[in-house]
Amino acid sequence: MEGELSGVPEDEDAHSSSAGPQRDSILAAVDYVEVEPGGEVIDDKEFDIPQVDTPPTLESILNETDDEDESFIPEDASLLNLETIDTYSCDTSSLASSDSGDRTHLKRKKRLQDAFSRHGSVMRHSLLKGISAQILSAAEKVDAGLPTAIAVSNLIAVGTSHGLALIFDPNQALRLCLGNTAVGAQYGAISALSINNDCSRLLCGFAKGQITMWDLASGKLLRSISDAHPPGTAILHIKFTDDPTLAICNDSGGSVFELTFKRVMGVRTCESRCLFSGSKGEVCCIEPLHAKPDLKEHPITQYSLLAMASLTKILVIGLKPALKVWMTFPYGRMDPSSVPLLAWYFTAVQNVVNPMLAFCRGDAVHFLLVKRDESGAIHVSKQKQLHLHYDIINFTWMNSRTVVLLDSAEKLHVIDRHSQEELETIEISEFQLVYNSSHFKSLATGGNVSQALALVGEKACYQSICSYGGQIFYLGTKSVHVMLLRSWRERVNHLLKQEHFTEALALAWSFYEGKAKAVVGLSADVSKRKGVVGDQMVEILFQFADRALKKCPEQGKIQVMEQHFQDMVPVIVDYCLLLQHTDLLFNQLYDKFSENSVAKGIFLECLETYILRDQLVGLTPQVMKDLLIHFQDRNMMDSVEACIVHMDVTSLDIQQIVLMCWENHLYDAMIYVYNSGMNDFISPMEKLFKVIAPPLSAGKSLTDEHVVMGNKLLVYISCCLAGRAYPIGDILDDLVTQVKHQVFEFLIRLHSPEALPNEEVYPYVRTLLHFDTREFLNVLALTFEDFKNDKQAVEYQQRIVDILLKVMVENSDFTPSQVGCLFTFLARQLAKPDNTLFVNRVLFDQVLEFLCSPDDDSRHSERQQVLLELLQAGGIVQFDENRLIFLAEKAKFHQICEFMYERKHQYDKIIDCYLQDPVRKEEVFNYIHNILSIPGYSTEEKMSLWNKAMHHMEDLVSLNPCKAADMVAIHFSEQLETVITKIQDPFLLFQFLRSFLNPRGRGCAAEDGGSIKPQLGRGPRNIRHLRPDLGAPCADCGWRGTGGSAESRGAHLGRPREDPGSGRDKGCRRPGARPGDRGRRCLGAPEREQTGLPSEAEAVPATLGPTRRVQKRFRKSGEASRLQPRAGAAQGKPRLPRAQHQRESGEEG
Structure with missing residues (x-):
């Protein structure tokens, strides 16, 4: 190697x-x-490599x-x-x-x-x-x-x-x-x-x-x-x-x-x-x-x-x-x-x-x-x-x-x-x-x-x-x-070459915010990065505006031109606002778009979105003027009002805007301009009161426009007293207390600035009370909640209460309902544990006399309802209860009497309240059943009511024989003979017995749609001898009585035996039946859907409500109640309800 x-x-x-x-x-x-x-160099001629000149x-x-x-x-x-x-x-x-x-x-x-x-x-x-x-x-x-x-x-x-x-x-x-x-x-x-x-x-x-x-x-x-x-x-x-x-x-x-x-x-x-x-x-x-x-x-x-x-x-x-x-x-x-x-x-x-x-x-x-x-x-x-x-x-x-x-x-x-x-x-x-x-x-x-x-x-x-x-x-x-x-600028320019201006701006904005990916060529310093990219985006915006105007279709429908600019102008506005270049937007760019009327209109209309989002709070005077003219010309005054209440109006011509708002009924905008432009919270109320007060004081009906103004006035007063700006936002912290005091002082003025000689005192409170008593008092109630820790506000509370009493009690222009609203309001305030108000008790007595006046039969139900609300709101503590009962009885305020008797646990007297009330008299059966059935009442209370019901038995039967029969079957079955002796009228006795013995056979089913319990099979021994045929089941409906022969079973409700001539069963001959109705439910049968007197498990409450409410609903079963004597029944004492009775078994009670 x-x-x-x-x-x-x-x-x-x-x-x-x-x-x-x-x-x-x-x-x-x-x-x-x-x-x-000396190094080896390629010989171009040897290898015949072509030469490149440059x-x-x-x-x-x-x-x-x-x-x-x-x-x-x-x-x-x-x-x-x-x-x-x-x-x-x-x-x-x-x-x-x-x-x-x-x-x-x-x-x-x-x-x-x-x-x-x-x-x-x-x-x-x-x-x-x-x-x-x-x-x-x-x-x-x-x-x-x-x-x-x-x-x-x-x-x-x-x-x-x-x-x-x-x-x-x-x-x-x-x-x-x-x-x-x-x-x-x-x-x-x-x-x-x-x-x-x-x-x-x-x-x-x-x-x-x-x-x-x-x-x-x-x-x-x-x-x-x-x-x-x-x-x-x-x-x-x-x-x-x-x-x-x-x-x-x-x-x-x-x-x-x-x-x-x-x-x-x-x-x-x-x-x-x-x-x-x-x-x-x-x-x-x-x-x-x-x-x-x-x-x-x-x-x-x-x-x-x-x-x-x-x-x-x-x-x-x-x-x-x-x-x-x-x-x-x-x-x-x-x-x-x-x-x-x-x-x-x-x-x-x-x-x-x-x-x-x-x-x-x-x-x-x-x-x-x-x-x-x-x-x-x-x-x-x-x-x-x-x-x-x-x-x-x-x-x-x-x-x-x-x-x-x-x-x-x-x-x-x-x-x-x-x-x-x-x-x-x-x-x-x-x-x-x-x-x-x-x-x-x-x-x-x-x-x-x-x-x-x-x-x-x-x-x-x-x-x-x-x-x-x-x-x-x-x-x-x-x-x-x-x-x-590519560098960031290259990427942007690449899109611009293809005239993808929207995408180029979006990409540049991602560089500006530091959210872009694969960034090359930008400084890591945030301020430098934003400066460089921001300048580039401004150049793109100008290019985009020029292209929008240059590429605009010169001919064709106006909708085509509008769509052209709607695709471009809002994008330009959006990025100008993101870059915070409003000077550029409302000067150079706006001047460009003003050259084309369609582009100018689209520009002005697209500003609304940003104004409503609070992204744009100020316009130059020229743009604001053009905006108002444009919207007025197109009857878009709602948009004008929506924009004004979101804008800073201090740099605008306030008097011109107020005049325009008033002429076009833009009350929200007018109030906002007065408040935010001049810190004036009183003038808007004066202008509105001048319009709605005259027809109210003259007793004339209000127009729809007057109603709108009155409602806005109430909301405005409520906002001012709560420290909220109208219609949106909050009042500046250093102005909140001042505004509350100014508004209170305005409301309790003795006279208006331009009062006529015949003007009544406290015109503003009087006007609001006439306009909507209940809502005005609700505004005051909410305000009182916020004023608990303000000593001066407590003084205002007492002053305004005194004025309310003076205006309403000493004046006959107000209805019992309006007077009742006032005293209900006072009763609630007085009932609060931290109450500091003082109201002369004599005034409550005067109101009681006024509401219970026997000489005035007009608005009887309205007076009674007002007094009932007053009592339920805590006003009961302001009255002598015995005198209240006396006046209520005298005025025939039966619901008031019921309310008072309920407080005193005199449940037996409530029976008289129901029987004497033509509107609610039939509810007496539910009431009696509830008291006798629902746990929580003493034996003495139940006995007194039981005796009272027995005493009024004939009245109850005359009221509704079917419901009376149901009630007797449940609560008075052991004293049936006594019940019969209480019914002196022979015809009433006949109706009672017929309903008692045959509740479905004589129209009770139809009458008893509002009865209080499913109908019961009658089972007491002391009535069996009156109808020995009961107890056999109907061949059609399956209803079973307590006895009887097969012959009597066939006679249930006229049920025939088989017709010897035809050899066919003709079905149950109940009243109203048609031929061939065999198999349909017999009206004599106890239907589960029908309701009668409830058992102890399902007591139906009386309509009024002071009585104790039902704990559980009665189970809708096919079983009827059977009666069980309580201790002492053998001595002749009345019997209270107990367990169920199985009608299928024919078992005796």
């Missing part, structure tokens, strides 16, 4: 012979690389207008005839590329529309025309063969299938041609290339396993290495490390070797060491960690890390100071044809910069963060993963946030690593990308490789894609292409 003699490393020699430019980027390097005197610089090419819309056409069309170029090299193009051919019109990029609309064009594509043309020329003229590999540093090296290495400078001029076709015939195609950091050395790996090193300054061959790895295998990868004397190679046997270059006594040598044997698992991808010059001192660089990917796992090893494996990461099942990929990048995680290794295979990308701890140990931690829906064949870091992936369908995917969002998709199949399949199959040495490695090689393109200085170079079979991230 070459280099067995030990010696000093070759560092000095390597550096001393370097004459190449030291630059960070191809774009930055625009000067020619000087050729060292070779274009790479920078100029990359800055050319985008070539996306044109196909690649070489300068010399004859160069496309490549049929006889290669006679012994293998095809290097992919299946996806080979079918593209020499198409005249190729669609360069097919982007996803959604990503494009959000991010614009992120990547810029350029064709390196000079290099592409010279590759084709070399293939044609000197039989250089097709391109097979590319390496880029400050120079561009392209290897060919005939063993030549073409070196181009940054201006795309051919600098060197290394090797010749004879060498190519011996060594085969160049399969791998690598340029060292200082661009002084080039390593070439060949398909037959040979390795050569060239001096890029002189073009001299420095080393030819044939024994660095086992013979018969192709070089798949060869990589310089950051140490110029150390390189790594990977062959088609899957082995990895370390190459150490030395120079001993002028003799260059190379020592080889096997790092990984292919017998342990074939490695098909290697990647040493390279650090930029500013990161050379990073502590992790001293380990000279190398990442290797085999078909089953990845390894991270350190070559220095001694060989050590730092990490092994096996991956699970993968598609065997998928390509393993590795890529390093230094990135900041938690403000600490460390290298991150990206590993891809199949559709997954793993990110591994490599850190060194204080002890010197290397730790590798997994970061967020990417899971994609396509097979990845190349991975490239653009920066720490943006990566570019190439899938097996030859589509580029630009991905934001943090959000995992796909920013752009570009199809590059027209590049006719070179693939390394033949080298992975080692065809040049007989194909002695494993089947697994050959399968991976189908998609391998390691040597045809490389990145340098933020650019990605793609080697095609006939051309070289560059992709790089």
